Amino acid sequence: MNAPESRRLASPQLTQISAAGIDVPVKAGAEAVDPYRIGEPGAYPFTRGIFPDGFRGRLWTIRQYSGFGTAEESNERYRFLLDQGQTGLSVALDLPTQCGYDPIDPIARPEIGKVGVSLSNLGEAEVLFNGLDLAAISTSFTINGTAAIIYAMYLAVADKRGVPRAKLTGTIQNDILKEYVARGTWIFPVRPSMRLIADTILFSNDATPRFNPISIAGAHVRDAGATAAEEMAYTLANGLAYVEELRRRGGDVEKFAKRLSFFFYVHMDFFDEVAKFRAGRRLWAQLMKERYGVSDPKAQHFRFGVVCGGSSLVAAQPYNNIVRVAVETMAAVMGGAQSIFTCAFDEAFQIPTEFSAEIAVRTQQMIAYESGIARSVDPLGGSYFVEHHTDRMQESIEGVMREIDDYGGVIKAIEDGWLQMRLAERALERKLRIDSGETVVVGQNHFRRDDQRNEIGEVFHLDPTVAGRVLEKYQRVRDTRSAVAVDASLARLAQAAANDGENLMPYLIDCCHAYATVGEMVATLKKEWGEFQEPVRL
Amino acid sequence: MSVTPERAAALLQGKRIVVAKPGLDGHDIGAKVIALALRNAGAEVIYTGLRKSPEHIARVAVDEGVDAVGLSVLSGSHRELVRQLLDELKRLDAADIKVFVGGTIPADDFAELASLGVRGVYTSDQSLAEVVESLARELT
Numbered sequence: 096m097n098a099p100e101s102r103r104l105a106s107p108q109l110t111q112i113s114a115a116g117i118d119v120p121v122k123a124g125a126e127a128v129d130p131y132r133i134g135e136p137g138a139y140p141f142t143r144g145i146f147p148d149g150f151r152g153r154l155w156t157i158r159q160y161s162g163f164g165t166a167e168e169s170n171e172r173y174r175f176l177l178d179q180g181q182t183g184l185s186v187a188l189d190l191p192t193q194c195g196y197d198p199i200d201p202i203a204r205p206e207i208g209k210v211g212v213s214l215s216n217l218g219e220a221e222v223l224f225n226g227l228d229l230a231a232i233s234t235s236f237t238i239n240g241t242a243a244i245i246y247a248m249y250l251a252v253a254d255k256r257g258v259p260r261a262k263l264t265g266t267i268q269n270d271i272l273k274e275y276v277a278r279g280t281w282i283f284p285v286r287p288s289m290r291l292i293a294d295t296i297l298f299s300n301d302a303t304p305r306f307n308p309i310s311i312a313g314a315h316v317r318d319a320g321a322t323a324a325e326e327m328a329y330t331l332a333n334g335l336a337y338v339e340e341l342r343r344r345g346g347d348v349e350k351f352a353k354r355l356s357f358f359f360y361v362h363m364d365f366f367d368e369v370a371k372f373r374a375g376r377r378l379w380a381q382l383m384k385e386r387y388g389v390s391d392p393k394a395q396h397f398r399f400g401v402v403c404g405g406s407s408l409v410a411a412q413p414y415n416n417i418v419r420v421a422v423e424t425m426a427a428v429m430g431g432a433q434s435i436f437t438c439a440f441d442e443a444f445q446i447p448t449e450f451s452a453e454i455a456v457r458t459q460q461m462i463a464y465e466s467g468i469a470r471s472v473d474p475l476g477g478s479y480f481v482e483h484h485t486d487r488m489q490e491s492i493e494g495v496m497r498e499i500d501d502y503g504g505v506i507k508a509i510e511d512g513w514l515q516m517r518l519a520e521r522a523l524e525r526k527l528r529i530d531s532g533e534t535v536v537v538g539q540n541h542f543r544r545d546d547q548r549n550e551i552g553e554v555f556h557l558d559p560t561v562a563g564r565v566l567e568k569y570q571r572v573r574d575t576r577s578a579v580a581v582d583a584s585l586a587r588l589a590q591a592a593a594n595d596g597e598n599l600m601p602y603l604i605d606c607c608h609a610y611a612t613v614g615e616m617v618a619t620l621k622k623e624w625g626e627f628q629e630p631v632r633l
Numbered sequence: 634m635s636v637t638p639e640r641a642a643a644l645l646q647g648k649r650i651v652v653a654k655p656g657l658d659g660h661d662i663g664a665k666v667i668a669l670a671l672r673n674a675g676a677e678v679i680y681t682g683l684r685k686s687p688e689h690i691a692r693v694a695v696d697e698g699v700d701a702v703g704l705s706v707l708s709g710s711h712r713e714l715v716r717q718l719l720d721e722l723k724r725l726d727a728a729d730i731k732v733f734v735g736g737t738i739p740a741d742d743f744a745e746l747a748s749l750g751v752r753g754v755y756t757s758d759q760s761l762a763e764v765v766e767s768l769a770r771e772l773t
Binding site for chain 2: 278
């Protein structure tokens with residue numbers, strides 16, 4: 096396993112180029128700071144944060160991504176996390192649910208309950224949220240291809256419990272564009288997918304005004320190889336594509352822009368990350384104001400959640416990951432994140448155990464309540480170097496956005512496979528830089544001990560009876576629901592899907608109430624719209 | 634910067650390899666990086682794209698007359714998917730096509746995969762040069 100090239104005895108040199116490719120001066124001076132460009136916290140252009148009082152007014156949401164196996168097991172884990180002081184739920188769904196296949200589908204069988212919970216119909220959702228107060232907790236769903244359906248299912252659970260829809264808070268990721276580029280849970284072609292997203296946002300703005308109907312995510316392209324600047328650039332470009340689609344559908348940008356939210360990874364280059372968030376927040380506000388004439392500050396706000404960890408976690412010497420996650424969390428706080436998910440140190444290998452999941456939550460609590468870094472808003476603001484780096488980062492982001500525009504826009508770049516190819520090349524470069532030792536990964540390509548195994552202590556084992564139990568419950572729902580009601584609701588959905596101007600959300604909610612399954616709703620829509628044809632370009 | 638691990642250049646000259654994503658896992662960047670690295674090492678690479686069934690992958694491997702299939706799985710479903718692919722290759726009388734696996738594979742599973750007939754398991758902490766060299770050894 097260990098090639099001679101990966102054993103390095105000499106300490107590496109500090110380089111002057113940041114991970115994002117930005118030239119870092121050894122010393123930045125007063126000339127780097129332009130007070131007008133920086134502004135004040137809570138004021139346009141929001142370089143220093145969207146709130147004047149930072150985290151003093153309200154701490155970020157501690158939101159751990161979690162879910163596996165059956166609804167019963169995930170419900171139990173959620174109760175555990177809430178008992179530990181977690182303030183929001185983040186639901187991980189299994190791949191069949193994400194890709195729109197029912198558990199009985201042959202392609203679904205090996206994946207049931209593996210990377211998240213299986214949620215094929217309303218019956219499962221009722222179990223998943225059993226005993227949790229939907230009016231009090233905020234629930235985030237990492238769901239894209241089937242986001243409209245899962246959102247409909249959440250509304251149906253609330254309806255059945257008598258919780259007013261207007262009280263619901265939470266987020267659906269619902270960002271299909273990045274799925275085509277990096278994460279791969281696409282279902283329909285790009286254009287009907289854009290329609291479905293506009294449907295959810297327009298519906299949600301009225302029905303669930305405190306809910307975030309989209310979380311435009313750079314996290315996955317970042318993990319796949321993009322630099323910090325590219326991550327932000329792709330995300331803003333996708334964000335603008337959604338804005339255009341919503342305007343085309345007659346949406347009012349002053350209204351819907353208030354509910355757009357964003358989502359990123361934080362990797363280890365501390366000042367790249369801080370600068371990325373400060374620059375992205377400023378750039379988005381500028382785009383909203385200057386390009387779209389948005390005047391309400393809330394509609395200029397760039398609100399975002401983050402993940403600390405991801406592909407920056409290392410399998411070698413896994414306990415070191417606790418430190419990595421802590422450094423990244425500090426960068427997220429300095430960058431002004433609204434919600435933070437800290438990965439567990441063993442997440443490079445497996446679904447976290449309760450032991451590792453608890454350390455991840457405690458990391459955030461120590462940073463929030465012991466370190467003191469959250470007391471003053473944007474404590475790095477005005478630093479010669481940080482302002483200089485933020486400006487360079489913004490230029491870099493704008494450069495990438497221009498390249499996408501020059502190609503013909505983000506949708507064309509995705510349909511042609513241009514963006515995907517670009518990302519693959521970037522990933523290859525990143526890997527070769529790690530292989531050569533140019534990028535230092537402590538414990539892996541430098542300071543490595545070849546006499547150690549990657550011990551992680553307790554190992555998480557998914558109960559092997561999960562698939563069987565999921566299939567049994569699925570069959571029970573199929574046997575007990577009214578087939579007539581299901582068929583009728585699906586027929587109305589098909590009719591609505593054929594009519595471009597119709598908002599599909601009410602039809603999907605009806606289907607959920609009738610206990611139609613995710614697979615049935617997706618199959619109905621596929622019949623109308625077809626499936627995305629992946630451009631395989633290498 | 635060179636996009637070829639230099640010491641691995643041309644090691645796979647004349648080899649034909651399918652790089653495949655079985656099942657529903659959509660994390661394809663590892664598969665694409667490996668595909669690019671194998672191509673840079675001289676191999677002719679056929680990348681399947683996402684969401685292919687083991688039956689489809691085996692059929693492509695046989696039709697294209699390849700030397701090897703590399704499966705990339707990050708969802709934890711590698712054991713089931715590998716077993717299905719190997720069965721399918723046997724059924725098509727193509728058990729001589731060598732199978733390799735990469736992705737998020739716990740070390741505890743290496744022995745089981747080897748006993749099923751997998752010729753190599755690769756994870757992200759290995760260098761591309763190591764992967765190419767290992768494949769070259771197995772394919773000669």
